[in-house]
Each structure stands twice: as C-alpha cells, then as structure tokens.
Amino acid sequence: MRAARLALPAILAALLLAVAPGRATAATPLYAGTGWKAWTANGIYSLAPDSYKIVFADSTARTKLASYYTTPATQVTTSVGVPLTVTTTLDDTPLESCPPRHVIVVHYLYRPTGRAGVSKALACHDTADGSAWGGHLLMDSEYWTSLSWFSTNASLNDIYRKNVVTHELGHILGLDHPNYDRDGDGTVEDFECVVSDAGWLPVECAPNGGYRSSTGAGKFLTAYDLAGLKQLAANYGMG
Ligand SMILES: [Zn+2]
Numbered sequence: 001m002r003a004a005r006l007a008l009p010a011i012l013a014a015l016l017l018a019v020a021p022g023r024a025t026a027a028t029p030l031y032a033g034t035g036w037k038a039w040t041a042n043g044i045y046s047l048a049p050d051s052y053k054i055v056f057a058d059s060t061a062r063t064k065l066a067s068y069y070t071t072p073a074t075q076v077t078t079s080v081g082v083p084l085t086v087t088t089t090l091d092d093t094p095l096e097s098c099p100p101r102h103v104i105v106v107h108y109l110y111r112p113t114g115r116a117g118v119s120k121a122l123a124c125h126d127t128a129d130g131s132a133w134g135g136h137l138l139m140d141s142e143y144w145t146s147l148s149w150f151s152t153n154a155s156l157n158d159i160y161r162k163n164v165v166t167h168e169l170g171h172i173l174g175l176d177h178p179n180y181d182r183d184g185d186g187t188v189e190d191f192e193c194v195v196s197d198a199g200w201l202p203v204e205c206a207p208n209g210g211y212r213s214s215t216g217a218g219k220f221l222t223a224y225d226l227a228g229l230k231q232l233a234a235n236y237g238m239g
Contacts, residue, residue: 029235035194035202035221036228037176038235042123044174045130046235051083052076052102052134052173055091061108062088064144068165069106071218076173079222080229095136098124103134104172110145112138117149119164121171131236132174139165155214162218163203163210170204170225174232177206178224194224204228 029045031038038045054069056062069086076084093099095107113120119140124133143149143161150160179188193205200216201209202224211219220226 029238030231031235032178033227033231035178035224036204036231037178038228038232039123039171039174039176041176043125043127043130044123044132045232046132046238047080047082047174047229047232048102048126048129048131048236049082049233050102051085052104052132053089054084054086054104054106054169055089055099057092057105057107057136058090061106061139062090064108064141065106065139065165068162068218069169071162072166072169072220075220075226076229079226080233082229082233093136095122095138099134099136101126101133104137104169105135106137107139108141108144109138110141112140117142119143119168121168123172123174129237132172132232135172137168137172139168156212159210159212159214159217160208164208166203166210166218166220167208170220170229173229175204175225175228178202178204178228179206196221196223 031040031045054073066086073084073086076082091099091103091105093105099105117140120138122136122138124135126133143164148157151157179192181188182192190207191201191205193201193209195201200211200221202221203210204225211217220229
C-alpha cells in the first residue's frame with residue numbers, strides 16, 4: 001500500500017491524504033484492541049469524520065447534565081479529530097425514533113430501564129456505511145438526586161457521575177464494553193477489563209470504569225477508549 005501510494009503523482013497523493021487522514025498507516029479496519037471494542041453487535045463499525053452534536057430532551061436535562069459533556073466532547077474533538085459540540089438545543093425526538101443524523105439527545109430520567117442505577121444508550125447507526133449515527137442517552141437521575149449514590153465521599157461521587165456520563169456517550173459513539181475473561185474462570189464478569197499500571201479501568205468497562213481522580217474524571221482513557229475511538233474514525237470508509 002505504501003509503495004503504491006508513493007508511486008502516485010504528488011498532487012494526487014496529497015489529495016488522497018487530505019480527504020482520508022488516518023488511512024495511510026492502517027490498511028484494514030479494526031474492531032477491537034487493548035481495552036476497547038467496537039459496538040459491531042449494534043451495527044456500528046466506524047465514526048464519521050463530520051461533526052456530531054449533543055442536544056437535550058428538556059431544560060432539566062440541559063441544566064443538570066450539560067457541563068458533564070465538556071470534557072469528553074473536547075477529547076473527541078481534539079484527540080480523535082471528530083468535532084463533537086455540546087449545544088444548548090432542545091430536541092423532542094421520541095425515544096422510539098432515531099434523531100437527525102449525528103444528533104445525540106441527552107435525557108435525565110428516573111430509572112429509564114426500570115432498574116435502580118442503570119442508564120442506557122440507545123444508539124443508532126448509519127445503515128449505508130455502518131458509522132455511528134447518534135441516538136438517545138438515558139441518564140438515570142438517581143445519580144444526582146441521591147447525593148451519595150456511588151460514594152459517601154462527595155468528590156469521588158462526582159468523579160463516578162462524570163465517568164458514567166462519558167461511558168454512555170462512548171456507547172453512542174460506537175464503543176462496546178471491553179470486558180473479557182481476564183482471570184480465565186470461564187465467565188466474563190463485571191469490572192473484568194484490562195487495568196492500567198495506575199489501576200484504572202477503561203471508562204467503557206461494564207458496569208463502569210474510568211480514572212478515579214479529579215483530573216481524569218469523565219475522560220476516555222488515552223490508551224484504551226480513546227485509542228478505540230481513533231480507530232473507529234480511521235475505520236470510516238475502509239469497511
Ligand atoms: Zn455500558
């Protein structure tokens with residue numbers, strides 16, 4: 001591939017690189033790596049290069065949750081190279097329907113799955129090319145209405161909140177849980193994911209993971225989730 005690319009006239013090669021960043025070094029799409037897994041089971045194989053928007057189902061969702069998206073949206077924009085904008089827009093697309101292309105609707109709901117403490121991502125995908133389309137993020141309001149839902153330590157509790165918000169966003173962008181049978185006992189268990197030297201799990205680890213530090217709260221882990229999102233972006237158009 002590289003030799004063929006170099007043999008092309010210079011102006012054509014430059015054009016190809018301009019329209020297909022990331023393809024020069026990866027010849028085939030990848031759907032899993034260390035600490036990440038693409039949500040192919042839900043039809044998502046890639047992340048489209050044009051921008052995605054976060055909007056809100058109502059003003060309560062916006063007031064409670066908008067600030068939680070700043071950190072992961074900045075990471076996706078700057079590190080993955082896919083613009084992800086946190087807007088103030090309200091959107092009333094019903095849960096049964098996919099929102100417009102590349103719109104992610106955030107809901108603030110009490111036990112959206114009927115189970116205590118469980119949030120859910122309803123991810124849509126582009127049926128033409130298998131890229132992430134957007135969808136609905138159903139965040140369980142209990143994390144906020146119950147002051148110590150995750151921890152009696154207030155700062156740690158908020159770190160967990162930030163991480164679960166980012167976890168659900170990761171699903172919409174095309175990440176599945178990267179849990180695997182690390183201890184070889186034949187069962188893939190909760191929190192059974194690769195662990196970093198510092199002891200952190202991928203934020204996408206089920207039921208939750210992420211940095212347990214104030215500076216890392218709400219961030220996709222660089223070596224795991226973020227590497228996966230970068231590969232999903234690189235996959236676009238390769239499949
Ligand atoms: Zn999950």
